[in-house]
Amino acid sequence: MKRLIPVLKNDGVETDLIMLIRTILATSKEIAFRVGQGELAGVLGSTLDENIQGEVQKKLDVIANQLLKDMLLEEDSVAAIASEEEDHAVPGNPDGRYIVAFDPLDGSSNIDVNGQIGTIFTIYAKRDDVPHDSDEQFVQAGIKQLCAGYVLYGPSTLLVMSTGGPTRCYTLDLTHGGFLLTTPEMTVAHESKEFAVNMANYRYWHETIQTYFDNVLYASQAFEKSSMRWSAAMVGDIHRILSRGGTFLYPEDKRAGNDNGKIRLLYEANPLSMLIENAGGQASARGQRILTIEPHSLHQRVAVVMGSSSAVAFFNRTVYES
Numbered sequence: 001m002k003r004l005i006p007v008l009k010n011d012g013v014e015t016d017l018i019m020l021i022r023t024i025l026a027t028s029k030e031i032a033f034r035v036g037q038g039e040l041a042g043v044l045g046s047t048l049d050e051n052i053q054g055e056v057q058k059k060l061d062v063i064a065n066q067l068l069k070d071m072l073l074e075e076d077s078v079a080a081i082a083s084e085e086e087d088h089a090v091p092g093n094p095d096g097r098y099i100v101a102f103d104p105l106d107g108s109s110n111i112d113v114n115g116q117i118g119t120i121f122t123i124y125a126k127r128d129d130v131p132h133d134s135d136e137q138f139v140q141a142g143i144k145q146l147c148a149g150y151v152l153y154g155p156s157t158l159l160v161m162s163t164g165g166p167t168r169c170y171t172l173d174l175t176h177g178g179f180l181l182t183t184p185e186m187t188v189a190h191e192s193k194e195f196a197v198n199m200a201n202y203r204y205w206h207e208t209i210q211t212y213f214d215n216v217l218y219a220s221q222a223f224e225k226s227s228m229r230w231s232a233a234m235v236g237d238i239h240r241i242l243s244r245g246g247t248f249l250y251p252e253d254k255r256a257g258n259d260n261g262k263i264r265l266l267y268e269a270n271p272l273s274m275l276i277e278n279a280g281g282q283a284s285a286r287g288q289r290i291l292t293i294e295p296h297s298l299h300q301r302v303a304v305v306m307g308s309s310s311a312v313a314f315f316n317r318t319v320y321e322s
């Protein structure tokens with residue numbers, strides 16, 4: 001089995017970007033260890049604090065965020081970081097070449113029930129036209145990502161990553177602690193009847209989206225034999241889709257503040273869209289390719305549909321073109 005670094009070198013990835021990726025992965029191994037220890041490491045349960053999105057922070061959200069922040073801000077190549085758990089960009093080395101954004105712990109509602117959780121990350125080149133430590137650094141379209149990935153803390157600890165080429169999967173080898181290449185090229189099946197959505201939100205959806213799911217659930221023969229999965233961790237649902245196809249949806253709805261659903265563009269939708277697209281799938285928001293969206297703020301949300309291209313195209317035709 002090939003090790004991570006030779007694969008990245010072979011992919012033509014620059015040395016200091018490889019070093020930065022190594023730092024993110026070293027931190028994720030520390031997070032994986034704490035996740036595995038669970039209550040023994042005192043990482044379960046909530047804090048009394050809320051993040052800028054008004055979500056109560058879990059202890060592990062805060063621990064994972066602090067570990068990543070500490071390790072990344074030690075890196076000379078990092079000009080700034082942004083995180084789901086930080087209100088604004090956090091300054092690093094003004095001469096750093098890169099900026100890093102991350103969701104330190106995705107699937108927070110699964111932490112206390114031993115469910116699937118993960119860390120999502122994305123790396124961009126630093127902008128030279130705005131201050132190195134400003135939120136504007138992160139106002140870059142997803143198409144400009146240099147590297148995107150996630151580490152999934154499940155039965156195995158897996159790394160799924162793209163540096164612009166194929167979406168590759170690596171497994172953490174517990175015998176020597178390194179990531180080994182286990183799937184050189186992940187591909188998203190073009191067709192799939194498996195979908196992931198929080199169906200409990202049906203009542204809040206706009207009529208066209210309700211009609212789409214009426215067809216899926218009972219009204220249309222085309223959707224017979226459909227199957228639903230919802231892991232409550234986007235990283236887990238996307239991993240299943242990269243492994244066997246399907247569609248992930250978190251649509252907009254009528255509730256206040258939900259005009260763009262729940263998923264954040266910078267450190268959830270953009271990195272996962274890059275992985276899906278580089279595996280042959282599609283990722284869109286209200287019919288627009290997610291990677292072409294010009295962001296306007298760090299924590300902005302987008303209504304998401306991504307995965308098997310035929311299902312994504314059908315959803316967009318039904319909901320936004322009819």
Ligand SMILES: O=P(O)(O)OC[C@H]1O[C@](O)(COP(=O)(O)O)[C@@H](O)[C@@H]1O
Pocket residue numbers: 084103105106107108109198232233234235262
């Ligand atoms: O509570 P819901 O509606 O099931 O939403 C679950 C979604 O929220 C998230 O947990 C949000 O991410 P965080 O856990 O990082 O806040 C996604 O991973 C998941 O897809």
Ligand SMILES: [Mg+2]
Pocket residue numbers: 103105106107234268
């Ligand atoms: Mg998340």
Ligand SMILES: [Mg+2]
Pocket residue numbers: 061084103104105106107108
């Ligand atoms: Mg999170």
